[in-house]
Amino acid sequence: MGKYGRDINLKPTVNDIARVAGLSLATVDRVINDRPGVRNVTIERVHKAIKELGYVRDTAAANLARGRIYNFHFLLPESNNEFVSMLEQQITELSEVLTLERTKLSFERVPAFDPQAMARIISKMDPQDVDGIAIFGPENSSVREAIAQIKKRGVAVVALVSDLPDSERDHFIGIDNIAAGRTAGQLMGHFLAQGRKKLLVITGSMLARDHLERRLGFDQVMSEKFTDIDVLPSLEGRDNPDLLERLLPAAFATTPDIAGIYSSAAGNAGLINFLRLNDLDQKVMVVGHELTPLSRDALVQGTFDAIISQDTGHLVRSTVRVLRAKSDSLPINISQERIRIDVYLKENMPPLGS
Amino acid sequence: MGKYGRDINLKPTVNDIARVAGLSLATVDRVINDRPGVRNVTIERVHKAIKELGYVRDTAAANLARGRIYNFHFLLPESNNEFVSMLEQQITELSEVLTLERTKLSFERVPAFDPQAMARIISKMDPQDVDGIAIFGPENSSVREAIAQIKKRGVAVVALVSDLPDSERDHFIGIDNIAAGRTAGQLMGHFLAQGRKKLLVITGSMLARDHLERRLGFDQVMSEKFTDIDVLPSLEGRDNPDLLERLLPAAFATTPDIAGIYSSAAGNAGLINFLRLNDLDQKVMVVGHELTPLSRDALVQGTFDAIISQDTGHLVRSTVRVLRAKSDSLPINISQERIRIDVYLKENMPPLGS
């Protein structure tokens, strides 16, 4: 016996189960895969043998035999948005690697902040074509209904980035956005030196749950710990850089002494342009969301001071693992699937191609 | 054809190669696995077919046929250290999941800060028993030599947490410690309000590369951007809580007005005890390393203000993926294997069991 245990007691196989239960492979397989046409007594016998031997099915072998191919489809918001583009890129990249693992990934853009459109698209999908979908978008009753329907037809569903908590989605893959908002608040509070300061919050859409939650968390911390900071009414930029760039001058005209900005949604391009054009980029403390090429640059230049982020690679890989597990009714490793709230300063930014 | 591409053109298999090359499966297999006893002309023919068809071997099927079991062994420092315990726990947990994937994990403790002992232990290992090892410890010529030897005998080697850059290790799995130190510096600088402040740095051992690098990065940022902060000579705690608790009173006796502490190594228990016993825990700004049960609590209580961390689950999973890839001479996905420098405030701390 090797010191590091090279020779372990082999795990039992379907053959062992068949032998112990005194049945054929086919019957064992029927039971294992809940296929019809087996007497209850027989089912029991198989289950007993499985328990006794501690059998766990070898998924790799099973998939090999089936020639199974997983088809997963992402529904992403149709907005001019670096974060979403990064998701797309990760999907495309991962897709190549995954062909080896019999997994196909695809995506499509869905009108942003438009639950009706989302519901329509979900409803039109053919369960023959997809084993699982990942939905990044707002929730309403139509969306809930569409999800319930497609789930009933055997398609696994996860909510991506923004949760759909009242739907029947199998899982949510994304960060705790309240905590993310709280983190932004804590950083902002610490970064702004003592004294009465004014703070602007930029949000995306009041329809987007993730935006709402961030705002909520941020306000919690502000009112709990940093009562000397004035939080101004928020600016709703709809993740649209141009709109944002048009809205900002008015905000600064009304309140010229804004000391900090929490940019809680997308559309950073507009904000960065505005700050640089008006020579405010080194004066205002800015905390933003999502590490993208633009925000990276802003961090390096000192236009941004911190970025709260979530790893798009992790989001996509996690989606695939979870959808696969759900399609096979297998358990998931929660700790591996938990998406971290990343905090980036200029110093700990990971290198670009990552 | 399904809308989401259910039917893709199947990937070529060894059978296709054999057919195209006009050879048998056995010969193709010999070539693919560099086994001897094939004429050069034949080898060429096979390679040509592989190129033409774009063949990529199905690892799952290969492992199934081989009945291969991967054996990976971790060498961890023998010190009273929560971080190392967390690594052990992750190894143990992952090990269970991985038996399904024909992978056995084991670990042993090696005297800390003792490269000779490490070299001895590596040299004594039997390549029959292990396919790969992960080394967490300091480097010296004996260690380098031991690594070179064991690699020559076909064992994959990765450096874990602390790099062994001049050795022949296949890969380093851990964070960029210079950047981690810089991050700590940046946070500390921002958190300490303006004015001449005194700052204490606690290090582990000057032998440990990771500790040295963090100190280096921290000092870089301090001298570049926060010149009004006085960085005191560092305290070498050797990752030993008791030693640290004995050293701290003297440091505070000499310099009572210490405003910040950067605890760059392990042994936080001693620091926390000292601060609480002396009523300093809410007064001194503390940045520490590694999210552990103790440091989590310190963060919640406000004894610590920020923690720089690396995810132990990610470290262990990444080690396994990389060792597997290296044993099979397969490529790795660099971006998935890059370990993030996590920054935790009280607000974005992940829930405990993660």
Add this chain to the structure above:
DNA sequence: TTGTAAGCGTTATCAC
């Protein structure tokens, strides 16, 4: 309702 046997893509043991 149950069993037999072929096959998934790869490796390994024989022969020739």
Add this chain to the structure above:
DNA sequence: GTGATAACGCTTACAA
């Protein structure tokens, strides 16, 4: 040097 052929653990026609 090369080629049949069985085997890995599981699924699935097709028979019985």
